[in-house]
Amino acid sequence: MLHNVLQIIFYFLMVMGSMSSSYNVLDYGAISDGYTDNSQAFLEAWNAACNAETRTPQVVVPEDMTFLVMPVIFEGPCIADKIEFMILGTIVAPSSPGFWFGIDTSQWLVFRGIRGLKVDGFGSIDGQGKGWWDQSCKLHPELEGCTKLAPTALKFLGCNDSGVSNIFFRNSPQAHILTRRCNGFRVDKLMIQSPGYAPNTDGIHIQSSHHLSIINSKISTGDDCISIGDYTSNVEIDNIDCGPGHGISIGSLGRSGNFVQVENIYVTNSRFNGTTNGARIKTWQVGRGYLRTVVFQNLKFINVKNPIIIDQNYCDVRGACKELETGVKISRIIYNAMSGTSSTNIAINLNCSRSVPCSGISMQDIQLASATIGKQVIASCTNADGQEFSVVPGPCLQPKIPI
The missing domain is CATH 2.160.20.10 (Single-stranded right-handed beta-helix, Pectin lyase-like)
Structure with a gap:
């Protein structure tokens, strides 16, 4: 025994x-x-x-x-x-x-x-x-x-x-x-x-x-608190305190003219304090391919220069890159439940390509104000279609076109 x-x-x-x-x-x-x-x-x-x-x-x-x-x-x-x-x-x-x-x-x-x-x-x-x-x-x-x-x-x-x-x-x-x-x-x-x-x-x-x-x-x-490069998918970003820094960025994408494949990115329940950007997407005109199905939800901004920004004409030197007919297709982007303050007068800035416009953008329950008391903020959308409900400042999206 x-x-x-x-x-x-x-x-x-x-x-x-x-x-x-x-x-x-x-x-x-x-x-x-x-x-x-x-x-x-x-x-x-x-x-x-x-x-x-x-x-x-x-x-x-x-x-x-x-x-x-x-x-x-x-x-x-x-x-x-x-x-x-x-x-x-x-x-x-x-x-x-x-x-x-x-x-x-x-x-x-x-x-x-x-x-x-x-x-x-x-x-x-x-x-x-x-x-x-x-x-x-x-x-x-x-x-x-x-x-x-x-x-x-x-x-x-x-x-x-x-x-x-x-x-x-x-x-x-x-x-x-x-x-x-x-x-x-x-x-x-x-x-x-x-x-x-x-x-x-x-x-x-x-x-x-x-x-x-x-x-x-x-x-x-x-620089970016978090940045997402080419050939990336199924990313969950949750409960992040970002600042100082350049925000949470998808991109830059397509810099070398490659075929971009980025999808299913979820950024939720996060805070940005004194950052250059908040929810950011940036692509080069020489790029091809797609960025699709992105959700930015329940985000707070404190004194952020660009709380919501898409730059489909990204360039090392602003304004120095000539307009091209190529570009990364950006579609199915959701912005939901966001609030806070912008340190510039453009709180929502969607600068999309004339040749490859942004489509299927959805904005809902967004309240952004100026970080400076008494000043107003605006929304600027170029070549971007979709729908928006209860968005301040706004509206600025073009009527949604089926994709």
């Missing part, structure tokens, strides 16, 4: 041991002193976890410690169906752009080709972007040798059924998070923060990805 009990206990311990195991970067030589390169220790911990035959192996970056990590790629696929990367302490980037000499300047931390990845914890990722901003061509065009391309803090490339949550991101040299070729990805409870002047520091950029959710997060940056 005792022998059987011991067998059961031994079996239970074996099963529990096979379910998860932890790989602390300290055990692979990581040193928390602020100047030692820990990229090799992080890679070794990752490779050990990735090749472990346990159910949910876990890489651990311990709390109350700061680790300098050079540009690094964490490769998959991994043996386990799920793998966790727990950031409890702080990961910092090199402070000087010179550390990227001779390597890809577009990236710092990269996860590639992994299924079931979860990046979590209550730690932080600090991109130390000031050195890059100080030599940015956007801020310093007169500077000889200025840089146009700077690292994204955290890239997910081909990571399916994965996600990132609870991390504090700050001061990325360029975009903070990018997903590309990901199918099934969840972003939850993030704080992203960089100065309002920091160039191209999008909070989250989505490219060529499908079935994503971005929820319950606060984003303050020098």
